[in-house]
Each structure stands twice: as C-alpha cells, then as structure tokens.
Amino acid sequence: MRERIRTAFPLLTGVLVGVLLLAGPSLFPRTAHAQYATDSLHFELTDVFALEYAGDPQIHPSGESVVYVRTSMNRMTDRPESQLWLVNADGRGHRPVTDPGIDASSPRWSPSGDRVAYVSSTEEEGSEIYVRWMASGETARITQLDASPGRLVWSPDGSHLAFSMMKEEPSRPFARMPAPPEGADWAPGARVIDDVLYRSDGAGYTKDGNRQVFIVPDEGGTPRQVTSGPYDHGGAIDWMPDGSALILSADRSQDAPYDPLNTELYRVDLQTGDITALTGRQGPDDNPAVSPDGSQIAYTGFDDAYQGYQITRLHVFDLESGEKEVLTGDFDRDVQNPIWSADGETIYVQYDDEGTTRVGAVSTDGNIREIASNVGGTTLGRPYASGSFSVAANGRIAFTHVGPHHPSDVAVTQGRGVRRLTQLTQDLSSRVRWGAVEEITYTSADGTELEGWIVRPPDFDASREYPLMLEIHGGPYANYGPRFSAEMQLYAAAGYVVLYTNPRGSTSYGEAFGNAIHRNYPGPDYDDLMAGVDAVVNRGGIDTDRLYVTGGSGGGVLTAWIIGQTDRFRAAVVAKPVINWYSFVLTSDMYPFFTRYWFSGPPWEHLDEYMEHSPISLVGNVTTPTMLLTGEEDYRTPMSETEQYYQALQLQQVETVMVRIPGASHGIAARPSHLMAKIAHILEWFDRHGARGN
Numbered sequence: 001m002r003e004r005i006r007t008a009f010p011l012l013t014g015v016l017v018g019v020l021l022l023a024g025p026s027l028f029p030r031t032a033h034a035q036y037a038t039d040s041l042h043f044e045l046t047d048v049f050a051l052e053y054a055g056d057p058q059i060h061p062s063g064e065s066v067v068y069v070r071t072s073m074n075r076m077t078d079r080p081e082s083q084l085w086l087v088n089a090d091g092r093g094h095r096p097v098t099d100p101g102i103d104a105s106s107p108r109w110s111p112s113g114d115r116v117a118y119v120s121s122t123e124e125e126g127s128e129i130y131v132r133w134m135a136s137g138e139t140a141r142i143t144q145l146d147a148s149p150g151r152l153v154w155s156p157d158g159s160h161l162a163f164s165m166m167k168e169e170p171s172r173p174f175a176r177m178p179a180p181p182e183g184a185d186w187a188p189g190a191r192v193i194d195d196v197l198y199r200s201d202g203a204g205y206t207k208d209g210n211r212q213v214f215i216v217p218d219e220g221g222t223p224r225q226v227t228s229g230p231y232d233h234g235g236a237i238d239w240m241p242d243g244s245a246l247i248l249s250a251d252r253s254q255d256a257p258y259d260p261l262n263t264e265l266y267r268v269d270l271q272t273g274d275i276t277a278l279t280g281r282q283g284p285d286d287n288p289a290v291s292p293d294g295s296q297i298a299y300t301g302f303d304d305a306y307q308g309y310q311i312t313r314l315h316v317f318d319l320e321s322g323e324k325e326v327l328t329g330d331f332d333r334d335v336q337n338p339i340w341s342a343d344g345e346t347i348y349v350q351y352d353d354e355g356t357t358r359v360g361a362v363s364t365d366g367n368i369r370e371i372a373s374n375v376g377g378t379t380l381g382r383p384y385a386s387g388s389f390s391v392a393a394n395g396r397i398a399f400t401h402v403g404p405h406h407p408s409d410v411a412v413t414q415g416r417g418v419r420r421l422t423q424l425t426q427d428l429s430s431r432v433r434w435g436a437v438e439e440i441t442y443t444s445a446d447g448t449e450l451e452g453w454i455v456r457p458p459d460f461d462a463s464r465e466y467p468l469m470l471e472i473h474g475g476p477y478a479n480y481g482p483r484f485s486a487e488m489q490l491y492a493a494a495g496y497v498v499l500y501t502n503p504r505g506s507t508s509y510g511e512a513f514g515n516a517i518h519r520n521y522p523g524p525d526y527d528d529l530m531a532g533v534d535a536v537v538n539r540g541g542i543d544t545d546r547l548y549v550t551g552g553s554g555g556g557v558l559t560a561w562i563i564g565q566t567d568r569f570r571a572a573v574v575a576k577p578v579i580n581w582y583s584f585v586l587t588s589d590m591y592p593f594f595t596r597y598w599f600s601g602p603p604w605e606h607l608d609e610y611m612e613h614s615p616i617s618l619v620g621n622v623t624t625p626t627m628l629l630t631g632e633e634d635y636r637t638p639m640s641e642t643e644q645y646y647q648a649l650q651l652q653q654v655e656t657v658m659v660r661i662p663g664a665s666h667g668i669a670a671r672p673s674h675l676m677a678k679i680a681h682i683l684e685w686f687d688r689h690g691a692r693g694n
Contacts, residue, residue, distance in 0.1 A: 042458060042493040043433075043458075043486075043490055044493070045680060046676075047428060048675055051072075052407070053400075053409075053424060053425075054071075054400055054408045055069040055378045057390060057399060058107050058116075058390050059398035060109055060392065061111065061392060062393065062394070063089060063393065063396035063412075066087055067085070067086050067097060067116055069084060069105055069107065073672045078672055082104055083100055083102075084104045084107050091420075091421045097116065098132075102120055102122055103121050104120045106118055106119045108152050108154060110158045111156055111157070112158055114134060114135065115133055116131070116132045117130070117161055118130055119149055119150075121148070127145065127148035127149060128141050129141070129142050129143040129145075142161075143220070147168070148165065148166070151164045151235075151236060151237045153239065154239075155215075156242070156243050159218055159243075160217055160243075161218060162213060162215045162239065163214055163215075164213050164237065165211065166211050167212045168209040175190070175192075196257035201589050201665050201666045202665040204633070210232050210233070211233055211234040212226075212233055213225075213233045213237060213246065227250075232250065232251070232256070233250040234250070235248055235250050235287075236249055236288055237288075238288050244270060245267050245270055246267070246268040247268075247290055247297055248266055249265055249288055249299070250264070258596075260590070261283060261597075263285055263286055263301075265277070265278040265288050265297065265317070278297070278317060278319075281301075281304075283303050284304070285299055287299055287300045287336060287337060289338045289339060291340050291344045292344045296316050296318055296319065296344075297319065298316050298347050299314075299315050299316075300314055300335060301315060308477060308515060308517065309511065309514030311334055311510075311511045313331070313335065314327045314349055315327065327366045333508065334508075335349040335351045339391045341361075342393040346361045346364075347362045347364075348362075349362055350375065350388070352479055354509060355482065355502055356373055357385050357386070371397060371413065372411075375387040375388075375399050375400060375401065376400060377402025377408025378407070380484070380669075381486055382480070382487055382488070383480045383482070383488065386400075387400035387402065387408060395414055396414050397412065397414070398411070399411055402483045402484055404484060405434040405484060406425050406429060406484055407425060409424055410422045434458060434489055435455045435456050435457055436458075437455050437488075438453065438456075439451065439452070440453065442532060444524070444531045445527045448504065448524075450501060450504075450528050451501065452535075453482060453500055454498070455500075457492050457494075457496065457497070464541065467496050467497070467543055467690075468546070468547050469491055470529065470547070470549045470569075471491070471498055472503075472555030474552050475554045476506070476557075476558075477505060477507050478507060479502050480501070480506075485500075487669075487679055490679050494683050496548075497536065501529065503525035504524045522557060522561040526562065545570065546570055547569045547570060548572070548686045549572045550572065550573040550574075552575035553666065556575045556576050556577030556578070557577050557578045559577070560572075560574045563626060564619065565618065570686075571626070571688075571691075573626070573627045573629060575629045575630065575668065576666060577628070577637060577641055578615075578637050579614065579615050579641045579648075580614050580615075580616045582603040585598075585599070588636055589635040619649065624654070625654070625689050626645075627658075628642045628645060628646050628656070629659040629668075629681060630642040631661045634666045635666070636665075639660070642660075643658070646658040
C-alpha cells in the first residue's frame with residue numbers, strides 16, 4: 001500500500017435495554033469533559049459556546065470595506081445569534097452595524113454603496129427588510145411582510161429591491177365539522193394532506209401556497225408581486241441593467257414535484273408582467289447572473305442523465321442570438337455562484353477541488369485560474385464544504401476563509417496574496433491547544449488513490465498507542481477537507497487519533513469518482529474506508545484493539561454497513577442513518593428525488609436493488625456494540641429508520657442503545673447543546689467499550 005503524508009494548512013455480548021431521551025434523566029450522567037480533559041488547555045464541550053464565524057461577506061462596490069454576518073453562540077438561549085459587522089479592506093475599523101440580540105442576515109450593498117439592505121428578525125415582528133444609510137447610521141424598516149424574505153437583490157439604479165417570499169393560499173376545509181360549544185376545549189382539527197411534497201426537514205409540515213417574487217421601493221411601501229401561479233420561484237434572482245425585467249430560476253412545469261431538478265431561466269417583464277422561458281432543456285438551469293452590459297446571462301447546470309452525481313457546469317446565454325455556450329465543459333469540477341467582473345470579461349465562480357473550496361476566474365474562452373483557496377468554515381460541527389464570496393468593481397474579492405484550527409473569517413484578495421481581516425476565535429485559540437491536522441493519501445484495494453486527514457490529540461506522544469476513531473461524512477455526495485471541525489477537535493482532545501476521508505462517491509474529485517457509487521451505495525466506499533484505517537494503523541501508534549467507527553446520515557449508512565461486514569471495531573455509533581432503502585424512500589421528505597436519481601425506479605419494481613445495499617440485510621452479522629443517535633424531528637432520514645435498526649439489533653441480542661434528540665432535525669447539531677450532547681454521548685459509548693484502555 002502506497003502512502004503519502006503532508007501537513008494540511010491555512011450507518012452477542014448481552015443486551016443494554018433502553019431508549020435515551022435527552023430531555024429526561026440521562027443514562028450517561030458524566031460529561032466527556034470530566035472524563036477526558038487532562039488539562040485546562042484542551043478544547044472542551046462548553047467551549048462550543050465560544051465559537052464564532054463569519055458568513056456572507058459582501059464587499060463594497062469600491063472594494064474598500066466588507067460587511068458580513070457574524071454568528072456567535074448564546075449561552076442562555078442555546079442558539080446561534082447573528083449580527084452585521086463592517087471591516088475595512090486593510091483590516092482596520094472592525095465594528096458592528098446592527099445591534100446585538102436581534103438576528104440580522106443577507107446584507108447587500110446598494111449599487112452606489114451608500115446603503116446596506118438586510119433582513120432582520122424578532123419574535124414579535126418576524127422577518128423584515130431594513131435599509132441602513134451608512135454615512136448617517138439611520139435605519140428604516142421598509143416592509144411589513146407575512147413571511148420571511150429571501151434572495152434579496154438591489155435594482156441597478158438603487159430604487160427597488162427584489163426578493164422572494166412564501167405566499168400562502170389558504171385551502172378550503174376538506175370536511176365540514178360542527179362548531180364546538182362556547183368555551184369547549186376540543187382537539188385540534190384534522191390535517192388533510194394532498195401535496196406531493198408536504199414536509200421538509202428543518203422546516204416541518206409545509207403550508208399551502210408557493211414562493212413568489214416581489215419588488216419593493218427602497219424607501220418602503222407595499223411589495224408588488226411579480227410572479228404568480230402554483231409554482232415555486234425560490235431560485236436566484238438578478239436584474240436586467242435597465243431595470244425593466246428580472247431574470248430568475250424556477251420550475252414552472254405542472255409536474256415540478258416529480259421532476260425536482262428541472263429548473264429553467266425566466267425573464268419577468270416588470271411592465272407587462274409577461275414571463276418568458278429562456279431555457280428549455282431537461283436539467284437544472286440555476287444561479288443566473290446578468291452581464292454588466294445586459295447582453296449575456298451566466299448560469300449553472302447540466303443535461304440531466306439521472307445519475308446520483310452530475311457535474312454542474314458554467315454556461316453563458318447570449319440574449320441577442322439565443323445561443324448557449326458551456327464554458328467549463330472540460331473542467332471536471334462543480335462550479336457555482338457565478339459573478340461577472342465589472343468589465344464583463346471574466347466570470348468568477350466557486351468550486352471544490354480535492355477537499356478544498358476555491359474561487360476561480362473563468363475567461364470568456366473557458367480558461368479558469370485559481371484566485372483564492374481555503375474558502376468555507378461556516379459549518380462548525382464537521383469539516384464540510386461551505387462558504388461564499390463577493391467581488392468589487394476593482395476586482396478585489398472578499399471570501400470566508402477557513403483553516404484546520406479556526407472557523408470562517410473574512411479575507412480579501414486580488415489574486416496575489418490573501419489578507420485575513422478578522423480573527424473571530426482568537427480569544428479561544430489563545431488559550432487552547434488544537435489537535436494537529438495532517439493530510440494522508442493512500443490507495444484502496446483496487447489501486448484507487450484516496451485522500452483523508454488525521455487529527456491527533458493536542459498532547460500527542462509518538463511513543464504511546466492511541467484509540468483510533470473513523471468518522472465518516474454524509475451526503476454521500478459531499479466532501480470533507482482541511483477545515484475546522486468542532487467534532488473532530490473534541491474527539492482528539494478526548495484522546496483519540498481521528499481519521500476522516502473522502503471515499504469514492506465524494507465530490508471534488510470529478511464525475512467518475514463521484515459516480516463510482518451510483519446505484520452501488522454502499523459499495524467501493526467500504527473498501528476505501530477500510531484501506532484508510534489500514535494506512536493509519538500501519539504507520540504505528542494505534543492500539544488495534546481500540547478501533548471505533550461513527551458517521552452521520554450517509555456516514556451512518558456506511559457505519560451500519562461496516563459493522564455488518566466486519567467485527568474489527570470495538571464499538572460503533574450510527575447517527576441519523578438509512579437502514580432500509582425501501583422504507584426510506586417512502587418516508588423521507590425528498591422521496592421523488594431519491595427514487596429517480598439514486599435507484600432505477602420505485603422500490604416495488606426493484607426490490608432486489610433496494611435491499612442489496614440496505615444495512616438491514618446484514619443485521620444478522622452484527623456483533624459490534626452499537627449506539628443509534630437521531631433527531632426526533634428528522635424528516636430526511638426519519639426516526640423510523642433508527643427504530644428499525646434498534647429493534648433488529650435487540651432481536652439479535654446485540655448490545656445497543658438508542659439516543660433520541662428532542663427538537664432536532666437532520667441538522668442534528670444546529671443548537672450548541674445538541675452538538676455537545678452528540679459528542680458527549682458518542683464519547684461515553686466508546687469509553688464504556690474500552691476507549692480508555694479498560
């Protein structure tokens with residue numbers, strides 16, 4: 001096995017019966033901090049509340065300053081809080097723009113740079129659009145909305161703002177009920193559902209209506225609705241330079257719920273209200289960006305081949321000729337978020353390449369050059385791709401900058417060197433020692449070269465042997481990288497060597513690599529993960545009797561698959577998994593997508609295909625003590641999947657425990673205490689199964 005290391009920089013042992021409700025008395029009363037921290041310099045569970053990160057950096061049109069969203073954790077409400085802050089491009093003048101305690105998001109500079117529009121929300125007033133005059137500091141609320149606005153964008157002359165918003169359409173009662181007597185306390189009325197998509201993970205049951213596009217004057221007034229009909233217009237929006245029309249992405253077909261990726265670009269004439277389709281292929285056409293002279297539209301998408309993973313490419317549509325050109329046809333990476341340069345000669349895009357998110361400049365002849373790397377850091381729990389960027393008229397770029405030891409900060413570049421403008425976690429980093437992060441490349445059983453990262457304990461001693469934890473990413477079409485991860489760092493602080501990798505199926509390595517698991521998942525990714533464990537073990541310093549495995553979502557699938565294939569791991573934690581593909585596609589919130597893109601058709605027509613890769617088919621092989629951990633409001637990989645596996649393991653008399661997190665959706669660690677609870681319970685489970693050498 002070939003291996004290369006370099007430093008990475010800037011799903012019969014007795015039965016444990018019980019269902020653990022985190023809202024009630026814990027079966028595991030001790031905290032991971034109390035068990036594992038050996039000195040006060042280690043990163044601890046409560047330090048999660050000290051984490052902050054920068055998001056959505058919007059550079060001033062002149063390039064002289066950046067307004068961004070600064071998110072911190074509120075210890076009393078146990079929720080993230082967001083404020084707008086401003087920093088000069090030289091790093092000076094770092095100051096707040098909005099008041100603490102009132103969430104603010106989506107800052108957008110006016111074209112002249114004299115104002116910032118943003119969305120702010122309170123429990124009393126909901127979400128509204130505000131405008132702040134930067135010279136005077138005066139702020140005005142310009143809307144009184146019924147729902148939360150999104151996709152905020154200024155008109156070219158700064159006189160209006162366009163946005164999208166849910167427009168409810170109350171439905172008629174399905175059945176007539178007699179009125180209750182005065183003062184009676186009857187049960188809530190029946191909920192009648194006839195929509196294809198009726199609930200969404202993290203948002204709950206959907207309301208009757210559709211997302212529509214509106215415009216509102218910059219000085220306030222009644223928003224004008226410019227789209228209508230039983231269609232969702234929730235995609236990106238841009239203005240034509242003369243302000244006469246909007247360009248937007250939407251699916252206005254009758255079978256939209258059954259064809260979830262098929263969006264088109266539309267032109268909405270603001271005078272006549274006419275809506276004209278500009279594209280018409282099968283597949284997504286998204287993220288429209290109009291060129292400065294209004295002659296072209298850059299957008300992203302692909303010709304749909306109904307594969308699990310498909311490369312999103314950059315296209316340009318010439319409005320005069322109607323011709324469409326693919327600019328990145330030879331670039332085997334996904335591109336997103338196109339932004340034109342001021343002279344119209346370059347289109348800036350964001351893309352992931354071998355576990356690192358970058359900003360590139362694409363010329364009109366299709367050549368691409370890297371402008372910035374290490375973009376991301378807005379996902380605190382695990383080291384997933386994230387982040388964003390913006391471009392000033394002078395070509396200066398602001399972006400979210402991440403490293404292995406800090407979440408996202410604001411940085412700027414013009415292609416030569418990077419200036420990091422903020423250090424939001426400096427107070428925490430100055431008093432804790434982080435686990436060192438190293439990159440490792442290795443080969444799988446069939447010779448495929450793979451990439452992963454090792455996180456060592458902060459006080460790592462090369463003369464000792466450590467327990468090894470394999471942590472597997474979800475998706476499965478996603479990627480990990482050398483980015484900050486609170487979870488990996490807390491596991492390392494607890495005394496583990498942690499391995500996380502990008503097995504086949506991961507994005508950022510090209511279409512063939514991603515589609516190696518198309519209709520074959522789990523598949524070769526199992527071999528890739530085992531080869532990664534072997535590579536780390538072969539380097540020494542690992543106690544092979546103390547190997548542990550965990551992962552969430554797609555990583556939960558693979559964890560359950562692994563323990564059905566091997567007993568080499570001493571214990572496992574299967575988080576928010578899919579256990580039975582048949583039941584999953586009929587209970588998940590995105591079932592029209594999964595049946596069409598991950599399988600050959602519905603499960604009753606392809607039973608063998610669904611069961612061949614279902615971890616439930618291997619449950620008879622499992623002997624590994626296994627914890628299951630899922631949010632009770634998870635609609636993506638519903639709790640019923642976890643319950644199936646728990647009960648199957650109980651029938652097999654495998655030591656198992658089910659951890660249910662009340663109030664948590666698929667994004668199980670969205671609240672700080674949920675993140676802490678996830679880590680504490682994983683560490684306790686592994687501790688009870690020999691992690692400390694007992």
